[in-house]
Each structure stands twice: as C-alpha cells, then as structure tokens.
Amino acid sequence: MYERAFDHAWVRDNMPGQELRRQKKAFWKGAMRTGIVAAVVLAVVSSLAVVAFRNADRAVRAEALAKSQRDQARYDAYVASMRTLPSIWKTANLESMQTVLNSTRDNPARGWEWEFWNHLANDALAFTSETAGGFMPKVSPDGRTFASRSGGTLKLLDTDDLRVTKSLSVPGRSYFVNWTPGGNLVTQTSGPSGAGILINAATGRVVKKLGSYCFTMTPQGVSPDGRFTICADSQLGVKVYDLQAGTLRPLPIHANLFNLGYPAAAFSRDGEQCALAVFEPAARSRSARVGIAIFRTSDWRKTRFFPISDHVFALAYSADGKSLAAGSSGGMVYLLKPETGEQAARTRADAEEVYQASFSSDGRSLATSGADRVVKLFRVGPKSLDLTAKVPGANWVEYLPGGRIAASYRNLRVVDPSRYVVDVEQIYDACRSAEI
Structure with missing residues (x-):
C-alpha cells in the first residue's frame, strides 16, 4: 500500500528543493508565455511603425509636391498677370491695372516688374473717387477748388489734396457744371438740354434761372469778368448770354454740337476775344464746312475764321x-x-x-x-x-x-x-x- 501511495513520482515531487524547482518551472513557463505575447505585440507595433513611417514619408513628399505645385501655380499666375499689364497700359485703363496689381500684391513671386507697374498706376500726388459719376470736374478761376456734379449732388474739392470741402444738393439731375469768376456756377437742371441755372457755390442756392438753352461747359467758357457765357438754342443758333443783365444776343453763326452736347467756346484771359466752334449757316449737315470763329467781345463782331x-x-x-x-x-x-x-x-x-x-x-x-x-x-x-x-x-x-x-x-x-x-x-x- 505504501509503495502505491509513495511511489517514485511522489518521492520525486517531495524531494528537498522540489518546491523551488516547481516555482522556477512555473516562472519560466510564464516568462516564455509573456515573451511570446510581447514578441507578438512588438511585431505588431513594429509593423505599424513601419507603416506609419512610410505614410509620413509619403505625406512629406506629397506636401512638398503640393507646395511645389502651389508655388508654380502662384508663379504662373503672377507671370500671366504681369504679361497682361502692358496691354492694359496701352488702353490707359488704370483701374484695371490697379485690380491686377492688388490681386498679386502678396504673391511670393512678386518682383521688380510689380513695383514698376505699381509706380505707373499709382503715381499721383493726390487721388479721389469722389468725382466718379461726374463729367469733367472744373477748376475755379483761382485754381483752389474743383467743382464736380453728379445728379443732384454738387461736390467742391480742394485742388491740393482732393479733399471734399463741401457737398451740396442742387436742383435737377445733371452732370454739367462751369465756374464763373464771381464764385457762382452755371449748370443745367437735366443734362445739356435742360434749363440753365446759376447757383451759388457756397450755399447751393439758385441765384438766377437762365432759361432753356444749352450752355457751354468748356473750362474757359465764361468771360474773365464773369459777365458773358455762350449758349445755343434748339435750332443750334449761338447766343451770347449776359449773366448780369440776363439778356441774350444772337450771333450770325450756328453751334457745332457734333457728339459733344454743348457748344465749344473759350474766352481769352483778357476777355477781349471769344473763340467758338461753328459751322456756316448755309449748310447744316455733318459734311458742312466747319471751323472756329473768333469774335471781338466789345461789339461781338467776327474778326477771324479758321476752317x-x-x-x-x-x-x-x-x-x-x-x-x-x-x-x-x-x-x-x-x-x-x-x-x-x-x-x-x-x-x-x-x-x-x-x-x-x-x-x-x-x-x-x-x-x-x-x-x-x-x-x-x-x-x-x-x-x-x-x-x-x-x-x-x-x-x-x-x-x-x-x-x-x-x-x-x-x-x-x-x-x-x-x-x-x-x-x-x-x-x-x-x-x-x-x-x-
């Protein structure tokens, strides 16, 4: 019975140090199991790391390629924009030039040519968009003030910095305006064919109604003493308008309004002469003989005619x-x-x-x-x-x-x-x- 109970297996398992041997065996068994698991985890992590490094390298190369393509696209866009500027310059369209220049202002490819064209497009001592919509801003006789009308608004601007010094509401809707030496302005109530009015430039108040005539809007179209200006009636008859007396004096000529909308006239600085763009009364057609008539303002007699x-x-x-x-x-x-x-x-x-x-x-x-x-x-x-x-x-x-x-x-x-x-x-x- 004892031989069966305490056989060789029992004796081996209960020999001195056997417990230590069992613990060692269990330890190495666990260590091997842990090592196998760790190796598997390390292999998986290594594989993921390799994949990550490869993806990172691909991303870096893709980013470099995208940056290169972006820089090339920016450069191509810049070059294309710069190549358009000479042709735009030929059309004298500074607004379009400024649009192109502003669109390439922050382009990394910007070079000396941008500065060159920007200097040309913005080389002004003073600049304003306040006169947009007006027609031919007029300089006052003393050279200090611009007058510009658009619709029912009259703006006065300083000629040094183009600062708006006054904005006035005036009757009607027109864009024609002309200075008189006395500080008043000749304008129309509605375009070149509307009723003429004389307004005070300081207040916008109507000083005098001038009647339904087409008044000249050329810069020297009012005599230096502020007395006379030139107008045309509906039949193209030219008349001298006395702004002080409010009277009209017809002249034996016809106004040449071809595509202009008002008679072209200019007084000499001493006020002794007045030049008028006219055509001869005998033929009122575009093929008629046209020219410039010079009148002596003391008696309004024609002294010269330039065909x-x-x-x-x-x-x-x-x-x-x-x-x-x-x-x-x-x-x-x-x-x-x-x-x-x-x-x-x-x-x-x-x-x-x-x-x-x-x-x-x-x-x-x-x-x-x-x-x-x-x-x-x-x-x-x-x-x-x-x-x-x-x-x-x-x-x-x-x-x-x-x-x-x-x-x-x-x-x-x-x-x-x-x-x-x-x-x-x-x-x-x-x-x-x-x-x-």
Missing part, C-alpha cells in the same frame, strides 16, 4: 492770348494764332476725338485728352507742337497752378507731368533686359 476739316470739340487760349489750341473729332490738335489768322502747327494727338485742351500758365506746354484716355503733353514752339510725355488713364485734363495737371476718367488725380515720358514700354523693356 477746320473736323468738328471741333476742345478750345483753349494761352495766358497771353496769342495762341489758341483746338482739338477735333478726328484726333487732331491745332495751334492757331488769332492775331494773324495763321495756323502755326497741327499734329495728331488721338486716334479718335480730342475732348479737352489746356495750356500751362507760361504757355510753353499744352495738355490734351480724348477718347483713348491718354493725356498728351506737348512742348509749344512758335510753329510746332512736340510730344514730350503721355499720362494714361484720363479723358479730361486741365493745368493747375504750379505746373501740376488734373486728370480724370472716373477718378480724379493730380499728377506731376515731369514724372512721365512718351513711351514707358521702352523703359520697361530696358529694365527687363537689365534684370535678365
């Missing part, structure tokens, strides 16, 4: 009254001598109409503007008009005191004409060649 083959839109006297500039519907500019009746010079200033002409105070320079929205600056010689510079972005121009010029299309700018050249693209090409 001009095109319809005249712009008229301006030099300060000494010895020269008269005329701009035509055919894009021509004429330099005329009222005293001698001589046509001293003529040159092409525009592919289409010339709307405005203005002499500098010394009479040595002439600025013109027209349908191509580029102001042309000419050096005036005894018998020559030499192009010296172009100022883009304006179809209206007028010289200001100090040699500055006011230029307007939708927005109004005051610029220094000495900063401009005839062909800016030649300078651009030279800069580009130097950069390369």
Whole structure:
C-alpha cells in the first residue's frame, strides 16, 4: 500500500528543493508565455511603425509636391498677370491695372516688374473717387477748388489734396457744371438740354434761372469778368448770354454740337476775344464746312475764321492770348494764332476725338485728352507742337497752378507731368533686359 501511495513520482515531487524547482518551472513557463505575447505585440507595433513611417514619408513628399505645385501655380499666375499689364497700359485703363496689381500684391513671386507697374498706376500726388459719376470736374478761376456734379449732388474739392470741402444738393439731375469768376456756377437742371441755372457755390442756392438753352461747359467758357457765357438754342443758333443783365444776343453763326452736347467756346484771359466752334449757316449737315470763329467781345463782331476739316470739340487760349489750341473729332490738335489768322502747327494727338485742351500758365506746354484716355503733353514752339510725355488713364485734363495737371476718367488725380515720358514700354523693356 505504501509503495502505491509513495511511489517514485511522489518521492520525486517531495524531494528537498522540489518546491523551488516547481516555482522556477512555473516562472519560466510564464516568462516564455509573456515573451511570446510581447514578441507578438512588438511585431505588431513594429509593423505599424513601419507603416506609419512610410505614410509620413509619403505625406512629406506629397506636401512638398503640393507646395511645389502651389508655388508654380502662384508663379504662373503672377507671370500671366504681369504679361497682361502692358496691354492694359496701352488702353490707359488704370483701374484695371490697379485690380491686377492688388490681386498679386502678396504673391511670393512678386518682383521688380510689380513695383514698376505699381509706380505707373499709382503715381499721383493726390487721388479721389469722389468725382466718379461726374463729367469733367472744373477748376475755379483761382485754381483752389474743383467743382464736380453728379445728379443732384454738387461736390467742391480742394485742388491740393482732393479733399471734399463741401457737398451740396442742387436742383435737377445733371452732370454739367462751369465756374464763373464771381464764385457762382452755371449748370443745367437735366443734362445739356435742360434749363440753365446759376447757383451759388457756397450755399447751393439758385441765384438766377437762365432759361432753356444749352450752355457751354468748356473750362474757359465764361468771360474773365464773369459777365458773358455762350449758349445755343434748339435750332443750334449761338447766343451770347449776359449773366448780369440776363439778356441774350444772337450771333450770325450756328453751334457745332457734333457728339459733344454743348457748344465749344473759350474766352481769352483778357476777355477781349471769344473763340467758338461753328459751322456756316448755309449748310447744316455733318459734311458742312466747319471751323472756329473768333469774335471781338466789345461789339461781338467776327474778326477771324479758321476752317477746320473736323468738328471741333476742345478750345483753349494761352495766358497771353496769342495762341489758341483746338482739338477735333478726328484726333487732331491745332495751334492757331488769332492775331494773324495763321495756323502755326497741327499734329495728331488721338486716334479718335480730342475732348479737352489746356495750356500751362507760361504757355510753353499744352495738355490734351480724348477718347483713348491718354493725356498728351506737348512742348509749344512758335510753329510746332512736340510730344514730350503721355499720362494714361484720363479723358479730361486741365493745368493747375504750379505746373501740376488734373486728370480724370472716373477718378480724379493730380499728377506731376515731369514724372512721365512718351513711351514707358521702352523703359520697361530696358529694365527687363537689365534684370535678365
């Protein structure tokens, strides 16, 4: 019985140190089990790490590729934008140029060419959009104030910084306005054919109703003493309007309103002469003989007639009254001598109409503007008009005191004409060649 109860297995299991051996065996068994599990976990984690590192590498490479593609796209967009600017410059559309420049202002690829075009598009001593919607802002006789009308609102602006000094409500809805030396303004109640009114520039109050005539809106269209202005009736008959007496004096000519909307007229600075764009009474057609008539204001007798083959839109006297500039519907500019009746010079200033002409105070320079929205600056010689510079972005121009010029299309700018050249693209090409 004892042999069966205490057999060899029992003896082996109950020998001294056997418990320690059992614990060792259990320990190593657990250690092996733990090691196997750890190895499996390590293998899984390692596999995940390898996959993660591979994905991270792919992500880095994808990010680098995306960044490269983004930078290339930005560069391509920048280059494409810069390539459009010369053609926009040719159309003299500064607003579109500014839009393109603003869209690329923060582009990392921005280079010297951006600065070049930005300088051209924003090279103004003063700038305002307050005159948008108006038609030909007018400079006061003292050169200190602009007047601009749009609808029923009349705005007065300082010529130095283009700050709005006064905004007035005026009767009717029009965009024509013209200064008189006494500080009043001639305007219409509704466009060029509405009733004329004389309003006080300080208060906007109507000083006098002038009747239903089409009044001239050229800058020198009111005599220096503020007495006379020129208007046309519904039959194109030209009349001298006495602003002080309120009387009319008809002249034996007909106004040339071809596409202009009002008679082109200019008084000399001494008030002794008045130039009018007219056509001869015998034939009222576009093919009729047109020209410029010079009247002596003391008795309103015609003293000169300059036949001009095109319809005249712009008229301006030099300060000494010895020269008269005329701009035509055919894009021509004429330099005329009222005293001698001589046509001293003529040159092409525009592919289409010339709307405005203005002499500098010394009479040595002439600025013109027209349908191509580029102001042309000419050096005036005894018998020559030499192009010296172009100022883009304006179809209206007028010289200001100090040699500055006011230029307007939708927005109004005051610029220094000495900063401009005839062909800016030649300078651009030279800069580009130097950069390369």
